Amino acid sequence: MYDIVGDIHGYADELELLLAKLGYQKKNSIWQHSERTLISVGDLIDRGPQQKRAVDIIRAMTANGFAKTIMGNHEFNAVAYYVRDKNGEPLRAHTVKNRQQHLAFLNEAEAIPTWYHEAISWFKQLPVLLDLPELRVVHACWHPTSVEVLKDYCTDNFTLKPSYFKQANDSAHPLYHALEVLMKGWELSLPEGVSFNDKDGHKRDKIRTRWWLEQDGNYQDLAIGVPDVSILPNERVPSSQMPGYDNAKPLFIGHYWLHESAEAVSAHIACVD
Amino acid sequence: MAEQGALVTYRFNGASFENANFVSVPTRPTGHFSAEQLNQAFYLADPMQTCCVENEITDEYQRIAEHARALLVERFALYDAIEQALIAAFDEDWVEPKHVIAVLEKLASS
Numbered sequence: 001m002y003d004i005v006g007d008i009h010g011y012a013d014e015l016e017l018l019l020a021k022l023g024y025q026k027k028n029s030i031w032q033h034s035e036r037t038l039i040s041v042g043d044l045i046d047r048g049p050q051q052k053r054a055v056d057i058i059r060a061m062t063a064n065g066f067a068k069t070i071m072g073n074h075e076f077n078a079v080a081y082y083v084r085d086k087n088g089e090p091l092r093a094h095t096v097k098n099r100q101q102h103l104a105f106l107n108e109a110e111a112i113p114t115w116y117h118e119a120i121s122w123f124k125q126l127p128v129l130l131d132l133p134e135l136r137v138v139h140a141c142w143h144p145t146s147v148e149v150l151k152d153y154c155t156d157n158f159t160l161k162p163s164y165f166k167q168a169n170d171s172a173h174p175l176y177h178a179l180e181v182l183m184k185g186w187e188l189s190l191p192e193g194v195s196f197n198d199k200d201g202h203k204r205d206k207i208r209t210r211w212w213l214e215q216d217g218n219y220q221d222l223a224i225g226v227p228d229v230s231i232l233p234n235e236r237v238p239s240s241q242m243p244g245y246d247n248a249k250p251l252f253i254g255h256y257w258l259h260e261s262a263e264a265v266s267a268h269i270a271c272v273d
Numbered sequence: 274m275a276e277q278g279a280l281v282t283y284r285f286n287g288a289s290f291e292n293a294n295f296v297s298v299p300t301r302p303t304g305h306f307s308a309e310q311l312n313q314a315f316y317l318a319d320p321m322q323t324c325c326v327e328n329e330i331t332d333e334y335q336r337i338a339e340h341a342r343a344l345l346v347e348r349f350a351l352y353d354a355i356e357q358a359l360i361a362a363f364d365e366d367w368v369e370p371k372h373v374i375a376v377l378e379k380l381a382s383s
Contacts, residue, residue, distance in 0.1 A: 001284075001285055001286050001287060002285045003282050003283070003284055003285070003296075004282060004283045004285055005280070005281070005282040006280060006281045006282065008280060011280055011300050012350060013301070013305075013350060013351040013352070014280040014298050014299075014300050014301070015280060016350075016351060016352045016377060017298045017351070017377050017380060017381040018280050018282060018296070018297070018298045018381065020374045020377035020378040020380075020381055021296060021298060021377075021378060021381035021382065022282065022284070022296060024374075025370065025371065025374060026370035026373075026374060027370070036284075038282075048300075050350060053350055134285070134287055135285060250285070250289075250290070252283065252285075262279070262281045262283075262292075262295040262297055263290075263292050263295065264290035264292075267289070267290070270283050270290055270295075272281045272282060272283050272295075273281065
């Protein structure tokens with residue numbers, strides 16, 4: 001069976017503590033369990049103090065069949081930051097903001113160029129989602145329409161074909177929007193004329209949502225990351241505007257940094273971040 | 274990371290969700306385990322089977338814990354710090370991953 005681990009974000013010590021707590025052993029320098037497989041929901045990198053070690057642990061486990069790993073938005077961004085188009089321009093602009101968000105990883109990766117290259121090559125091979133017989137895993141939101149779009153640009157195991165990374169970073173392309181939903185979650189436009197300022201003071205007219213809520217909610221119920229939800233309309237959001245979930249299998253997501261006790265967010269969906 | 278600074282996993286066994294199956298360890302963005310915490314974990318794990326627990330020798334691993342703490346300050350990874358401190362005190366051939374993991378397990382449960 002499976003142990004589904006949330007966003008590691010470069011916290012390798014905590015990962016090894018967790019593996020020890022879960023009864024994993026280290027043999028031939030690879031963490032492993034005789035009966036269980038680790039599943040990472042992605043976001044191995046950025047933020048924490050041990051970027052390379054965190055990647056190396058999970059990468060070795062995955063390469064040897066002791067883990068399965070999907071791509072989080074941070075791995076996707078790392079690929080886009082590294083890969084250049086035919087004009088030599090990075091797929092993700094090297095702005096101060098983008099570099100700052102990626103700095104913990106870059107500080108370690110740029111010091112070891114061969115490792116950096118290998119890590120990016122591995123990130124490129126990560127599937128965007130897992131649809132196993134027992135369960136599903138995606139970084140942020142399971143959205144069948146986006147999954148269908150993705151199928152046109154990926155292999156049978158939902159790995160993005162390398163030739164489509166440019167389209168994946170083109171906001172005019174359907175693949176970009178599919179990946180936005182799958183890896184960053186479901187956003188909802190606020191009614192005409194309604195906006196709020198986020199924690200950084202930027203004006204927003206869309207909200208990130210608790211898309212997994214099983215009952216219809218209003219904007220206040222659904223919003224994530226809005227400093228004061230009372231400024232949002234108290235009107236019901238039509239279910240047609242939300243992705244819903246078919247409840248066919250348990251689904252595991254990460255990404256949301258929910259400041260709550262770890263628990264299932266619905267009867268069939270658990271967030272491990 | 275959920276739980277405001279924790280690395281979380283869910284132990285999936287095929288059944289419906291149970292809160293007891295969520296397992297987590299807190300993240301430590303600043304600071305790290307103290308020598309006292311490390312000593313307690315070494316003592317309880319008794320990785321080299323000195324029988325310190327049975328004999329209540331709570332400082333059996335004190336110097337090793339202090340060495341591990343010093344290595345953490347030098348920015349060694351936790352696993353490596355514990356391993357190197359044990360190797361320095363015993364012998365490289367005697368120290369196995371299971372000894373390090375026993376200490377990690379106690380730290381994770383503390």
